[in-house]
Amino acid sequence: MANPNAPDPRFDGRILAYDPEAIRTALSSYYTALSKLPYIEESDVIHPPSGGWPNITTSNFSPLGKDEVVIQLLKQLPYLRNPSKEKGYAISFGTFAIDYSAAPFTEPLDVKGAKDLSSDLYWPEENIRSWVVPLTISEDNVWGTWWLLDTTDGTVTEWAHNDSTEPEEVYEPEDPRAWRNTCGETRVLEELLTEWRAKFESLHWVAFSDPTGREKVWNDEDFPRDRDTEQCEQLQKIIRDHGWPNDFRRRECKEALWAWDEEHQDDSF
Template structure:
């Protein structure tokens, strides 16, 4: 794996990598006219003066000024460069004069802009800038212009822990790097939550997913995800197989033979015939009201967002406490209706194209929101408790011999991920921070799992057991390590079950060995005890013999002093 010391940042190399990636996408599905190239001296609206409010370094601004961008179409739709991800158009944003805080929110996501209490945070340092921007489900991709590394925040596990990646990830532990370079824990934490590659390697990883058709374009601007850990059902799998077959029929991924226009037309026709709802949805999915976030720095609106997203889940599980609260769907509908009325009256300054509510109109956009703040805060608190209860329940149901399962980690993760995961989960379920009576037991199991994984020998034994389970399945089915069956969900499920059996067998063997060892130790101890007892008796005998020595000598001397014995007189014979 590459190390940070081996990677160098270069603005021109970054620009070339982005341009090369756009060219690759243009050959597969996007319209070439969407790619807009910068002037020789860079975009004139992207300067250190115009972007001062962003709070980024001069190197970041220089990079943004020389990047090519993908323009919106006439309907305002952006091009997805991978599933659930559109890249930021910093040129257009600079022309709109969007505030620096809002730009950070767009490109860094809510998770790196607000904490769980709705307070504004900014753990991302000035030399790091977001490449992606879009709706709330948009992926977060950050580029560090000091290190020359791209971070994919909360990267899908199938990509982050891929067994045979197209390019290796950066090997350095972010916590060690932060400690050695004067960084803080907040900076190390988001880096630890990310997968990291050198810039060119990151784009090669994405290209490889398109080549393998794990990323499948369904139109010139929409890409779907077919990774094993994505949410799929039988219908979606059937549709994905259909789309995959269409692309291969048109010679993908051979760029020399691939027929782009014919392929996209065939995809469109197949979707209209067999999946008409998808065909209608794919055209304007980015403009749906339910998927476009309300982005603002106002804390109350953040509460509103969080509550609307979680309220249906909470009420469905705990309906009784909320019988008298406002219907959340009704509240959301009223919010949109009030917005529309104010737009018609010209009283609300909302830029819908950018999903921005201007600060001057934040309070007008939510009439009566103060009346619902207490209720929404109660909902948010209940949602936190629900998450804690769910995590405690998961830990208690996890197979306790598998420390990875208890921590909900993939086997083979680095120690930094183990530390980060334990820190996050232990804070979530700590007995002092939840009313759940099972929290102490769950916390103890979590701590034990972390201790086991941090023990190099124990972790090695666990990794060997997981590897043995994999090889057993391969041998039982007479497969090879390259068999396509190894990439299916069924194999992953069977592997998990086989791992349990191997771990149980190992545990039984360990217990038998411990028992035999204890018995052997018992026999040895009994022998030792008998020898000790024999030596003790001998020593006591010697001590008794020695203690009576004087008595024996005295008796002998007394005997000798007694003189000769009197001779017996001969008896005279009678007569």
């Protein structure tokens, strides 16, 4: 396990420390912020009972090979529950939050289903370490990102099936954090979610679910401009016309977005 007091070359030598309460707060704040938008329902942001999620125990999660620090963290995290969608809610482009309180992690744990949520880093020596756990899963093998949380320092590191992530500053081979050398950037979770939240609240990113429960996420930052950019701007206008952010009529806005979506069913995204 990495020494949490060792300077991190990916953070200009900063010394980072694991703070489970900060992780819980960051996720809860982010999920709550998304529920204010015309997307995630507030009732789908779920919090653990006083004793933590009862299915998340050392014995039930033993097939996953995670250490006790990971188990205790997952036991106390908030989650997003969307039973109508196989992978739950997207919280960034093609990137879905994993709900460890639900199937396939309910007791008894579905070993095959749970292992399907373990990202395969190609070689056995690159397997996810016992103190590292995925917070998100990609949409498929091309689109989306796994964010892997390291409980030694509270950072998350991106990894994608399509090799689109490029390693940053590398760790020495003997450094237990060297597993990150096969991945992309490493971020402090709170800082990453703060950036994402600002994108959504400013409507540079737009997300909502259509009546079938499909997640749709656009952004207005593509260059050069294309039809997707123009359609994102149409969605921004609908949301602002319904009072965002100060006098937001959320239900009316969702209905207007569904109507827009119906009109554009034949468009190619």
